[in-house]
Amino acid sequence: MDNEKLLDTFVELIRKTSCNLPVDVVSSIEGGLLNEKRGSIAYDTLQIILKNIEIAREKSLPMCQDTGTPVFYINLPCGISQGDICNKIKKAIKISVRKLYLRPNVVDTLTGKNLGGGTGAGYPVIHFEEWKKDYIRTILMLKGGGCENVGAQYSLPSPIKALEDRDSRLNAGRDLEGVRRCILDAVHKAQGRGCAPGVIGVCIGGDRVSSYEESKRQLIKSLDDKNENPVLYKLEREIARDANKLGIGPMGFGGRTTLLGVKIGSICRIPASYFVSITYMCWAYRRRGFEYKGGKVKKWLY
Amino acid sequence: MILNSPINKKDIDSLKAGDTAYLNGIIVTARDAAHKYLIEKKPRKYKKLLKNGIIYHCGPVVDRVGKKWIVAAAGPTTSMREEPYTAEIIREYEISGIIGKGGMGDKTLNALRKYKAVYFHAIGGLAQVLAECVVDVKDVFMLKEFGSPEAMWILDVRDFPVTVTMDSHGNSLHKIMYEKSEAVLDKLIKDGTRE
Incomplete structure (x- = not known):
């Protein structure tokens, strides 16, 4: 497996997820706007939310300061190491904190100390599943608190x-x-x-x-x-x-x-x-994914 | 309406639940760790800073560029978690306003009335629009102790958009909305499913 490339792909996945809301969610918020009375507080609220989504995308910055719990859903062909993928994800999260795509969001529950790098016991959440297809599929959700x-x-x-x-x-x-x-x-x-x-x-x-x-x-x-x-x-x-x-x-x-x-x-x-x-x-329904095969991204999802 | 922080009590008195406003001036971020600290340790050094001032329930994403701090994302966090502390904070530090999301409970509502303060609602998740309102980071306290999201950031803001949802006269839009929607819920459950 092309190691550097997969790491870069995870970083790009995190950037897209945190900064760029998928089109089905944006369309749905736009649909809500059409249902509200122009000038009402509901209308104005949805309008400024859409503006916020736009700025986040243009600047590649988090649309919400709570960049949430990263939850990964990964399907793997037989024979690929889960530990290897896990390490890459942790590294990608550290890079993403440095690049401001993620807030340093992991706190030691007992001491209250912020661990700084965005990973720790139980963080991130990764679900692995083996499947019969010949490529890796990764879906990431950033779940706000x-x-x-x-x-x-x-x-x-x-x-x-x-x-x-x-x-x-x-x-x-x-x-x-x-x-x-x-x-x-x-x-x-x-x-x-x-x-x-x-x-x-x-x-x-x-x-x-x-x-x-x-x-x-x-x-x-x-x-x-x-x-x-x-x-x-x-x-x-x-x-x-x-x-x-x-x-x-x-x-x-x-x-x-x-x-x-x-x-x-x-x-x-x-x-x-x-x-x-x-x-x-919440409305900041951050979900992105990719399919990966032969050392490169086959397709970005959503 | 434009309000300058610190806000005098006369202006607070004139604000009614439902008013929209733009805030200018200094606001101080404080969330769970800071609230606990302000109540348990009662540090005196913040009294002057917070008098007639505004507390913002927010854990921003902040970047260090040279010697400057830059706020990269700064929307409000859920206020209800600070309910156990807020009445005392308003009294002890003579706060004029709180910015957060989701509203707060009766204990805070009573304190707003008693000590003349208001609750400003900012839109949840509006991290980019609100970060653009921050023109300067004046200072930061408890950064090392609490970490960046929980630290007390002293922010200078311009045209920071909010809605007054709890005023100093005992009105809460949150309470009204909760009761209204509860009546609808009752009816939906009694009626069952009808196409």
Whole structure:
């Protein structure tokens, strides 16, 4: 494998992800602008967000100062060393901090000390998977902290906290209506803190860990992708429609654009458990990827 | 409306939730570590700097070019994390304004009323637009101790765009929005799914 070239490609991936929002996300924010009344606070907010995206791209600087947790999803052909890739990514992150594509964002949890270089125990997050294809595919998400903090997990049947005092019939049961209630509850609670308009990734099923993991993985789908499962596709559309009726709007100032998209997946569960996990992604939905073969980039994704 | 920091209490009194404003002058970044430090250690040396001043919930990306610091990205961080400290900070350091995102709770809202201060909301993630408003980095405190994102950066800003979302009269747009959307949520859940 051409070592220098792959390192450079990782640095370029980080630059693109932090500074240049993918076209499906930008189009979706532009679409939101058309839905808001000209001169309203929602309209002005989306307009200045679009300006911010533009400046970040022109200057190759982070669109958000919280450059987040780098989460890598890597598919490898058989025989390529994961350790080697891992080392390259860590090196690429250090270079990216120097080049200002990333903020030095890793803190020792116990001492509170900032480690400076952007890597440390558990950072970055890298998911490896072997596949049968003959090239490497890497997808990177930079997941901001404000929106990560408003993620939620429900173990069904679950009382919806905001409602439990008023009407016990409104609890979320183990069916799609229960799932819908959990998701709308999570969107409501995220307001103001999650930097709307956002996108939510949802997983139904799994155990606590695999469920959260899958909910985040849902966000590697492009907003243009159509869910192949017709039941989930319908649920996604219903939730997007209803969430936008909540009136929360961009940054929670009020408006019609609360969610840009909903992505739902399902994995199996054991009879005793029924989890609904929700990962919230802010408007700065930083996701990029590449395919790499024979010492060079085959294709940039998104 | 243009406001110059430090802001006198008369100007604070005239601000109402929903007003948009542009800020000029000195703002001081402080987030989790700085808030804890300001309350637990009560360092006196910041009293003059912060009197009638503005605290900005922000952990910027900063570059060193020669002897100058350059702010490369500087949007607001979530304010709610500072809720346990803010009422006391407003009282102790006689703050006039806080810039952040997402709004704050009742304890802060009461302190804003009691000590005459306001909460300015900046748009989350607006790191580039807001970095362009920073004309100078005057100084930095606690850089070595807290690291760059948590340090207290003394920024000189021009035309820094904000919206007053919590005023000194007990009004909070965040509270109003939360209640309004909660009523809609109630209805959506009661109605179930209808095409």
